[in-house]
Amino acid sequence: DVKVTQSSRYLVKRTGEKVFLECVQDMDHENMFWYRQDPGLGLRLIYFSYDVKMKEKGDIPEGYSVSREKKERFSLILESASTNQTSMYLCASSPPTSGKGNEQFFGPGTRLTVL
Amino acid sequence: GEDVEQSLFLSVREGDSSVINCTYTDSSSTYLYWYKQEPGAGLQLLTYIFSNMDMKQDQRLTVLLNKKDKHLSLRIADTQTGDSAIYFCAVRSGGYQKVTFGIGTKLQVIP
Numbered sequence: 001d002v003k004v005t006q007s008s009r010y011l012v013k014r015t016g017e018k019v020f021l022e023c024v025q026d027m028d029h030e031n032m033f034w035y036r037q038d039p040g041l042g043l044r045l046i047y048f049s050y051d052v053k054m055k056e057k058g059d060i061p062e063g064y065s066v067s068r069e070k071k072e073r074f075s076l077i078l079e080s081a082s083t084n085q086t087s088m089y090l091c092a093s094s095p096p097t098s099g100k101g102n103e104q105f106f107g108p109g110t111r112l113t114v115l
Numbered sequence: 116g117e118d119v120e121q122s123l124f125l126s127v128r129e130g131d132s133s134v135i136n137c138t139y140t141d142s143s144s145t146y147l148y149w150y151k152q153e154p155g156a157g158l159q160l161l162t163y164i165f166s167n168m169d170m171k172q173d174q175r176l177t178v179l180l181n182k183k184d185k186h187l188s189l190r191i192a193d194t195q196t197g198d199s200a201i202y203f204c205a206v207r208s209g210g211y212q213k214v215t216f217g218i219g220t221k222l223q224v225i226p
Contacts, residue, residue, distance in 0.1 A: 004157070035216075040123070042203065042218035043158075058213070059116075090157055102146065102207065104214060106157030 003027070004107035006091050012113045019078040021110050023091030030096045032074035033104065034058075034066060037088040049074055050096075081114045088112075117141040121204050121217040128225050133191040135220045137204030140185060147180060148205040149189045152219065158203060161189070191222075199224045 007022035025032065033048040035058075045058030047066040055066050063085060067075040074093075078085055088111050092104040118140040127133045139147070145166050150158040164171045164178045164187075171178045177190040187206075191198055204217040 040218060043216040045213060045215075048213065056213075092158075103148075103160045103163070104158075106150075106159070108155075108157045 004091055004093055004105050006089075006107040006110050008110050009108060010111050010113075012115065013078075013081050014115055015082060017078075017081050017114075019081045019112065019114075021076040021078075021089055021091075021112070023074045023076070023093075023107055024072050025074075025093040025105070026072065027093060027095070027105065028071065029093035029105075030071070031094045032068065033092040033094075034064075034074065034076045035090045035092065036060070037090055037109070043090065046076065081112075083114050086112060086114045117144070117206055117208055117215040119204055119206050119215050119217040121202075121220050123218065124221050124223070126223045126225060127194050129194060129196055131194055133189075133194045133198070133222055133224075135189045135191075135202050135204075135222065137187040137189075137217055138185055139187065139204075139206045139215075141206065141208045142182070142185065144185075144206045144208050146207040147178075147187050148203075148207075148214070149176075149178065149187075150203040150205060150216075152201040152203065154200075161202075194222075194224050196224045196226055198222060 004025045034046045035043040049068040065077045091107040094104045121137040148163040149161045175192045179188045201219040207214045
């Protein structure tokens with residue numbers, strides 16, 4: 001059974017703290033993604049990675065960075081958390097381009113609150 | 116870039132059909148998806164359609180694609196209370212892995 005896990009379901013941090021969100025997939029997928037989900041805004045892509053040590057900016061990368069040192073793990077880093085980064089963060093992975101639709105498999109999400 | 120739009124909310128009675136609509140802007144879109152998100156969970160793929168298809172049926176789900184109008188719809192027949200969730204339309208363009216999601220339509224099923 002395919003699985004994407006995220007390190008925490010709920011996280012509370014203070015403004016200015018450095019925050020690490022971890023995502024691990026067990027499907028040997030090349031592609032991994034970080035989204036944030038906000039009411040009325042849907043899912044917005046922060047960063048994605050198509051291979052180890054490779055990363056691409058998504059639509060809203062400001063204030064975030066990522067790390068992909070191993071194929072199965074993709075980390076999202078908030079260097080200095082701010083209250084406007086309070087959100088639900090979703091990680092996803094997908095196989096390389098194929099004829100089968102390239103489904104993205106999502107983790108359960110981390111609800112981050114920055115006080 | 117791609118823009119994907121869908122309405123925020125839909126309410127139906129149990130046993131009726133639900134139709135969730137979506138419009139997109141990029142005519143070079145290749146794959147179009149419907150994902151379902153239940154409360155407190157991540158998204159799960161319900162179904163997808165390739166851009167050279169007009170329709171796809173999978174049990175209670177029917178996807179219709181009108182490429183001329185850039186309109187995608189998801190019909191759920193015999194809607195059940197367990198179908199209550201947020202439904203996201205998503206579109207992939209060209210050969211890229213990036214997928215653009217709509218804001219999600221919250222489906223409420225009234226018993």
